Amino acid sequence: MGISFKEVSHLYPTSKRKVYTVALDHINLNINGTDEFVALVGKTGSGKSTLMEHMNALLLPSDGTVDIFGNIITPKKNKNPKLKNVRKKVGFVFQFPEYQLFEETVLKDIMFAGKNFGMSEEEAKQNALETARVLKIDDKLLTKSPFNLSGGQMRKVAIAGILAYNPDVILLDEPTRGLDPKTAEEIMELFSEIHKTTHKTIILISHDMDLVYKYANRVVVLNQSKIVFDGNKVDLFSSELYKENHLTKPEVLQMIDFLNESMGYTLSYQIYDEKELLEQVVKLHE
Numbered sequence: 001m002g003i004s005f006k007e008v009s010h011l012y013p014t015s016k017r018k019v020y021t022v023a024l025d026h027i028n029l030n031i032n033g034t035d036e037f038v039a040l041v042g043k044t045g046s047g048k049s050t051l052m053e054h055m056n057a058l059l060l061p062s063d064g065t066v067d068i069f070g071n072i073i074t075p076k077k078n079k080n081p082k083l084k085n086v087r088k089k090v091g092f093v094f095q096f097p098e099y100q101l102f103e104e105t106v107l108k109d110i111m112f113a114g115k116n117f118g119m120s121e122e123e124a125k126q127n128a129l130e131t132a133r134v135l136k137i138d139d140k141l142l143t144k145s146p147f148n149l150s151g152g153q154m155r156k157v158a159i160a161g162i163l164a165y166n167p168d169v170i171l172l173d174e175p176t177r178g179l180d181p182k183t184a185e186e187i188m189e190l191f192s193e194i195h196k197t198t199h200k201t202i203i204l205i206s207h208d209m210d211l212v213y214k215y216a217n218r219v220v221v222l223n224q225s226k227i228v229f230d231g232n233k234v235d236l237f238s239s240e241l242y243k244e245n246h247l248t249k250p251e252v253l254q255m256i257d258f259l260n261e262s263m264g265y266t267l268s269y270q271i272y273d274e275k276e277l278l279e280q281v282v283k284l285h286e
Ligand SMILES: Nc1ncnc2c1ncn2[C@@H]1O[C@H](COP(=O)(O)OP(=O)(O)OP(=O)(O)O)[C@@H](O)[C@H]1O
Pocket: 012, 013, 021, 022, 023, 042, 043, 044, 045, 046, 047, 048, 049, 050, 051, 095
């Protein structure tokens, strides 16, 4: 059981009557409820956020059905199951954190979902404090209004609010955008650790192909509202497909190409970051 799309289309209204933007066009997609690390990629406006917003029923399909852990979501609002069940299973870190934050203080914001899903005040508070510690959110920030934070701090608080209630699936819409490189790396390492230890399914939208190549196990490419590739990252970047879809080649693969071409190495693309590449090269010279 997990998340499954059947012939899902999504239309947004425009300023002109009876004219719509087709943001998703007959999408079919199955994602397991555990043990997947999927990256959704594609150029800006290709439909990534819209697709993700269907994964916890923030949006309803204009056509087709989405099955979220057995909760069948259809275009008809009144026929849909209780969305609270869906939201408890599937946590969403938005592309714009200011849409997600609304409480008086940072601590209350991080506690909100836990309380909403049935934790006692004390349990929600303990979870929130523990998550804030893991994410290195300074104690001094906890009593501040979330709207007085910097963009990067806001993003961390939004991430904490989701991790603190421990959903089964975590949706991340550009989680490292606006963060400094060190914090971005720490946060991605944290998601990677969560994935490895709990086998939770993580679905990540990112424009950063270095992150995608390092962390994802499966890549779904969107182009003009359609899925044009769903599979292995090595296959994607070994073919011309990534270029056709306006994606850049991960830095580590550009280095491998350079070493293979100019130094006569025969390194494979099964090397996922620069540290690993360096280790391989050192090994070749031992
Ligand atoms: N709330 C909305 N109302 C109307 N049109 C929208 C809305 N949100 C998105 N769209 C349109 O739907 C299409 C898909 O947008 P979406 O935000 O899903 O793309 P994206 O791949 O997430 O882009 P980005 O990489 O810029 O975040 C675009 O043409 C966009 O203009």
